[in-house]
Amino acid sequence: MSGTLYAGSTRSQESVPGRTTRHSFSFGPHYAPTNLGFGPLVCHNDDVLDPAPAIVAGYSEHPHTELEIVTWVLEGALVHTDSTGASHVVEAGRAQVLSAGTGIRHSEVADPASGRCRFVQAWLLPSAPGAEPSYVLGEAPPPRSHLVEVAGGSGLPIGTTGARLLVARLSPGSSVVLPDDPRQHVFAATGAVAVGDVALGAGDALRITDEPGRSVTATEATELLVWTFADPAG
Template sequence: MSMALYAGSDRSSETVKGRLTSHSFSFGPHYDPANLGFGPLVCHNDDLLDPSASAVAGYPEHPHTELEIVTWVLEGALVHTDSSGHRHVVEAGRAQVLSAGTGVRHSEVADARSGRCRFVQAWLTPSAPGAEPSYALGEAPPPSSDLVAVAGDDGLPIGTTGARLLVARLSAGESVALPGDPRQHVFAATGAVSLDGLDLHLGDAVRLTDEPGRVVTATAPTELLVWSFSA
């Protein structure tokens, strides 16, 4: 059993014109052999895009293979385009899943009409490699102080067995019980929460292993993202 706090201020970061990215795990040139992933979760990036600073704020077209790429938009809107013919504007409060499979190219840039964009993107290893690429976009769930599955379970399909992304929007003083799955990644996307004596602020995360029954209490209005893994 373990519960480890990872401060948002300790994340490595990358700044290019119009984009600031914070990496929760070892990523690209920011190599950390002690922080390569958490179960099937191998990337958890927090991106802030500013279209007023660049004509293309975000990620121009680039390739991926054998990844489940799950994006949750926190602010503004993100324009997704891929080589399978999908083009969607993903507004705040919606999730998308791109299953790269045998290979896909995509771009993700801020929708300049919506101003600044912030999103969190996770990469997971698929359970069955070799699938054809696929894409899914979810409807915005109503705000809830309960943890709602936006990917996995009743949310968008993910090609990683037992993985699900849960979201809760908590007012100050509200509490929510975490799932009982053996592996959980709890991220304060906004606001601040308390978890059994640990205080989490914007960008902080806790990784739980075999720690069922934990309760999170918001100390400020908070958007909480929880990756939970049953397998």
């Protein structure tokens, strides 16, 4: 199989009061010239926010330009506010897409009423820079034992052509077949899976190129996140 395993234990980590972030790619001071991205995917962060008295857990208002920012909430709820006027509480099992375009400001903090929050956020390069900023929030799909498009494809629109985020919730022993896209980022957010003879534990990722249709089998109850890209050159 043409794929590379990236163990969660090898990720760079940032911890501040109320927040722990694990980075899959080169990020900020954690510069890694051989790990700048995977096709158009340039960030895949795993954040845990833990609100406490006198602590606003998360990210205060800050700017972005020319990024497609896709968030999937795994646990708790995330409060999103941005300069388009959007303000939402994003519960576990929902996706949001923020297209930064020519420039946007936003904040993301844990909802104190929901307690601990965990979310995975991906940044992608847009196919056509210069778009107007926009925001869209998805509905929570019912739990599925097969891959469901939550962003890109039939899911929320993304300004990166050919990019899709698919999610499945697998019980032990159940399997899914990965799509035919030539570039895929497979992430075990929880639980554990086997992709052929490669084992992924919680927080591990497998980056696959030119090996479509691989089978993924859960060895524990697992929430699986799969990014696929139609263009192998990215």
